[in-house]
Amino acid sequence: MVEKLNDAxxxxxxxxxxxxxxxxxxxxxxxxxxFKDFSEAFGFMSRVALAAEKAxxxxxxxxxxxxxxxxxxxxxAGGLSAKDVALAQAIDRIVG
Amino acid sequence: MVEKLNDAxxxxxxxxxxxxxxxxxxxxxxxxxxFKDFSEAFGFMSRVALAAEKAxxxxxxxxxxxxxxxxxxxxxAGGLSAKDVALAQAIDRIVG
Numbered sequence: 001m002v003e004k005l006n007d008a009x010x011x012x013x014x015x016x017x018x019x020x021x022x023x024x025x026x027x028x029x030x031x032x033x034x035f036k037d038f039s040e041a042f043g044f045m046s047r048v049a050l051a052a053e054k055a056x057x058x059x060x061x062x063x064x065x066x067x068x069x070x071x072x073x074x075x076x077a078g079g080l081s082a083k084d085v086a087l088a089q090a091i092d093r094i095v096g
Numbered sequence: 097m098v099e100k101l102n103d104a105x106x107x108x109x110x111x112x113x114x115x116x117x118x119x120x121x122x123x124x125x126x127x128x129x130x131f132k133d134f135s136e137a138f139g140f141m142s143r144v145a146l147a148a149e150k151a152x153x154x155x156x157x158x159x160x161x162x163x164x165x166x167x168x169x170x171x172x173a174g175g176l177s178a179k180d181v182a183l184a185q186a187i188d189r190i191v192g
Binding site for chain 2: 038039042045046049052053058059060061062063064065
């Protein structure tokens with residue numbers, strides 16, 4: 001079972017990510033992505049869905065038209081884990 | 097431009113839908129769908145995305161693993177319109 005990251009590991013991980021915000025209350029990281037329109041937003045979501053399914057780790061996310069809000073935490077670990085960092089990296093590569 | 101439904105039209109529309117809840121505060125309808133797993137949930141979302149894009153009317157929705165929460169309202173109309181009812185009907189056909 002994957003464990004929560006400690007403070008030092010989390011800080012190091014966040015420095016390697018692109019624009020993710022740490023939410024201490026939920027021990028989660030989140031990112032709001034804006035696109036041209038729904039088609040582009042859902043195209044992004046489809047690519048993230050494939051990456052998530054491949055990783056066996058899934059986002060909590062919402063969408064309204066061209067905006068996608070992604071929140072990552074590991075419910076089994078009770079907070080942010082290496083699985084979240086890996087998925088955030090994969091998402092960064094998708095938009096990068 | 098599409099107009100908000102009046103109370104009578106909304107009540108009639110809701111009776112024809114399957115399990116949608118009216119949210120008076122937001123003048124919206126919502127439905128929580130539960131699936132076997134993420135793959136099934138995102139499969140549903142992909143079909144709804146195609147229906148929404150075809151209709152030119154899009155949901156506000158969120159997903160966490162096997163749960164999809166869908167909320168429909170027409171921002172341009174300031175509330176629930178015939179566009180929402182049509183999209184809810186399309187979603188009912190997808191899950192039906």
